[in-house]
Amino acid sequence: IKRTGRNGVRRFDAALDAELERTVLLTREFQFALAREQLTLVFQPIYHLETGEMGKVEALLRWTHPEFGMVSPAVFIPIAESSGQIMPVGRWVLERACVQARCWREDYGWAGTVTVNVSSVQFAQPGFVDEVKAALLLSGLPAHKLELELTEGAVMQDPALVQAALRGLRRLGVEITIDDFGTGYSSLAYLRDLPIGCVKIDRSFIEDIASPRRAPQYAVALITAIVGIARTLDLQVVAEGVETAGQLEAVRSFGCDFGQGYYFARPLDAASLTELLDRGQPE
Numbered sequence: 001i002k003r004t005g006r007n008g009v010r011r012f013d014a015a016l017d018a019e020l021e022r023t024v025l026l027t028r029e030f031q032f033a034l035a036r037e038q039l040t041l042v043f044q045p046i047y048h049l050e051t052g053e054m055g056k057v058e059a060l061l062r063w064t065h066p067e068f069g070m071v072s073p074a075v076f077i078p079i080a081e082s083s084g085q086i087m088p089v090g091r092w093v094l095e096r097a098c099v100q101a102r103c104w105r106e107d108y109g110w111a112g113t114v115t116v117n118v119s120s121v122q123f124a125q126p127g128f129v130d131e132v133k134a135a136l137l138l139s140g141l142p143a144h145k146l147e148l149e150l151t152e153g154a155v156m157q158d159p160a161l162v163q164a165a166l167r168g169l170r171r172l173g174v175e176i177t178i179d180d181f182g183t184g185y186s187s188l189a190y191l192r193d194l195p196i197g198c199v200k201i202d203r204s205f206i207e208d209i210a211s212p213r214r215a216p217q218y219a220v221a222l223i224t225a226i227v228g229i230a231r232t233l234d235l236q237v238v239a240e241g242v243e244t245a246g247q248l249e250a251v252r253s254f255g256c257d258f259g260q261g262y263y264f265a266r267p268l269d270a271a272s273l274t275e276l277l278d279r280g281q282p283e
């Protein structure tokens, strides 16, 4: 060990301790988040690129802590997963999203689909299909207007369990999307073998299209390949994280069906999205 090593190790330990402490604190606080009404949903429009219609809306979870302010889902979702809180919270998200979508459908004649992110931990629990069924019954939302976003990791778990859950969901009439597509290391065979209706190309690839630094050829080749496979298997393709007119132009020319991103709209609270639907209504 070098002489500076001890200092280095100590500084490293201190940083690690601080991070651990914060995780412990957030884990404790997140336990109360649902009961204390600190959780809300925001909704990001997803547009059909040909018709311009808001064909889908993605429900995204937000945690506003009275002291820490907004905590990113990238931080609290893993915490919720390891503490088990993802179960009640995931159920709440599902119910809220379905109730909200049913309201937009009834009151504003919106014909679109609401998409809900499902953690692999939540998906792997035995009662998951029944939870989805309950949310549909409670809300009165038609099953085909609900789409669940699963990551490649979630569908690469125990194959028998995954097959059973996906078939159960399909029997209900619920659609399945593979989220963050292209970022995992999984085989593509599952696209053919499992009842999947849609793939969502990860934002990182959309970002690379117009980036002079990172190889755009790779992103272009990958997106072209994904669209090609999707066409063959009759899957929809959503491009996520469209931020510029150039990126929109590109994903349109590659043949993606839907676009989502700041170029169209940021995630909006329910009232703002309602306004957007209201304005879109013919008089």
Ligand code: C2E
Residues within 6 Å of the ligand: 044, 059, 060, 061, 062, 072, 073, 074, 077, 093, 117, 118, 119, 179, 180, 203, 240, 241, 242, 243, 260, 261, 262, 263, 267
């Ligand atoms: P995701 O499912 O990939 O969601 C897309 C993320 O990209 C969202 O971040 C969204 O706000 C952001 N985004 C959308 N368009 C753009 C864009 O044009 N540019 C950029 N830079 N970002 C864009 P958010 O809301 O912070 O969520 C982060 C992740 O947290 C989500 O990634 C998802 O994995 C997870 N998450 C969010 N809500 C839930 C939930 O209810 N349940 C579960 N299990 N996970 C959730």
Ligand code: CA
Residues within 6 Å of the ligand: 058, 117, 149, 179
């Ligand atoms: Ca998602």
Ligand code: CA
Residues within 6 Å of the ligand: 179, 180, 200, 202, 203, 240
């Ligand atoms: Ca995504």
Ligand code: CA
Residues within 6 Å of the ligand: 180, 202, 203, 240
């Ligand atoms: Ca993503």
